[in-house]
Amino acid sequence: MKIHWWAKSVTPARHFNSNFSSLMMDSEIEIDAANKRSFSERLSQAITRLWNRTINIGITNQTSDFDKKRTRLINGISSWVVLIYFGYVIVFANIPQAKFVFYECIVGFVTAFIPLIFNYNHKHNLACHFFIAFNLLFYFFESVAEGGRDGVEYIFVPLCVTSMLFFNSRRVIFTYFAVVCIFFFSAKISHSLMSPIFTWEGQKSQVSANWATMFVILFMIIFYFKSENERQEKLLERKNVSLSNEKQKSDNLLMNILPYETAEELKLTGAAKSRSFNMVTVMFTDFRNFTVAAEAVHPEKLVNEIHSYFSMFDHVMSKYNIEKIKTIGDSYMCAGGLPEENATNPVDVVMAALEIQEFMLQKKKEKEKANELFFECRLGIHTGPVIAGIVGTKKFAYDIWGDTVNVASRMESGGQVGKVNISGSTYKLVKDYFRCSYRGKIAAKNKGEVDMYFVEGPIEPVLTT
Secondary structure: OHHHHHHHHHHHHHHHHHHHHHHHHHHHHHHHHHHHHHHHHHHHHHHHHHHHHHHOOOOOOOOOHHHHHHHHHHHHHHHHHHHHHHHHHHHHOOOHHHHHHHHHHHHHHHHOOHHHHHHHOOOHHHHHHHHHHHHHHHHHHHHHHOOOOOOHHHHHHHHHHHHHHHOOOHHHHHHHHHHHHHHHHHHHHHHHHOOOOOOOHHHHHHHHHHHHHHHHHHHHHHHHHHHHHHHHHHHHHHHHHHHHHHHHHHHHHHHHHOOHHHHHHHHHHOOOOOEEEEEEEEEEEEEOOHHHHHHHOOHHHHHHHHHHHHHHHHHHHHHOOOEEEEEEOOEEEEEEOOOOOOOOHHHHHHHHHHHHHHHHHHHHHHHHHOOOOOOOEEEEEEEEEEEEEEOOOOOOOEEEEOHHHHHHHHHHHOOOOOOOEEEHHHHHHHOOOEEEEEEEEEEEOOOEEEEEEEEEEEOOOOOOO
16 A cells, blocks of 8 residues: 555656746747747848948938939949859959959959949949949950950849949940950950960859859849838838828818818819709807907906817707807807708708807806806897808808898898797798797898797607507
């Protein structure tokens, strides 16, 4: 029994130790892998940052787009040429028979820095001219001196392309193209007319190195096009997003100023035609004693108060699909039945008017308790035909004209605080929906005596059993 108990007690411990060791080993492997990944990522990011800094040497916010493109290209090619010649210097330094090539490589290594220096000092045009001119002379001399055994004259091929990328002037491009062709054929002809100045046994091994240089230059040109295309695509994408956002902002602003149909017509044609509407219900509101309050209250506080009231009015207009026309001081003007005609606009406007007066009454009670400034509202409504549209060429504003507007204004001025005053024409259209009290014929400025009604409230629906 003791042995059995001992075996049972030890076995789980050994099993636990084995699992724990396995888990620790797995964790260490995962940590090592994470470290390796993070190191490779850090190395890749460091190389990318170094490369971007190198190709952008001499580029500032003031640098033109064309100079940015050719500067990145020449910086990239020069950087690779520096690395290639550095490798050549190391290789040929250990070959006594190739001292001539060794010195050539030193010259190439040193002079490859010069375009970078010119670009650093913002002399981009000079850097391009130096790059092409030096490479023409350098490789022509090398080809003639070595009798063409190293194939170095084929580097002139990508040089024809670089001139097209470095300059905008067609005269300069064609001049360099002609010069490159002359140098190439002159080098080829010299191989048959004169003996090489310098030869050595391993000279043919230079062919692969020179071809590698040519392919690097070609690769950099293609890489340049690809990188610039990607750069331009990203820039274009950002600009498109920015333009889309700005367009959305301008559209929202336009829709906030003009009705949708009018705004769309204005965007499409640059103008919006006026339209006639046979039945539009116009409402005016006005605050009592506003002039007295304006003299006693700080202007900023007064504007904030007006803003809070008119913001609520705007909310009510949206609720009943009524078009806000404009505000003039403490006067608020709106109209139902446009820009889309409908048959319910008299009822909609009266409902909105009742809700506004209810809001004004509630606001008055709150302000009186707090001993703060409050306003009371007169309100008038009239229904009839109008002309609607925009006029002028600057600061577009949607407006309405006609005698209906004048009568609605008289309904407001002839009304009473806290009441909804409507004309006889509006009454005929809403009498089945609202309880109204006839005020009689009331004198209205320039209109004589006109029928006016106070709207007491909506007619309660009759409940049937």
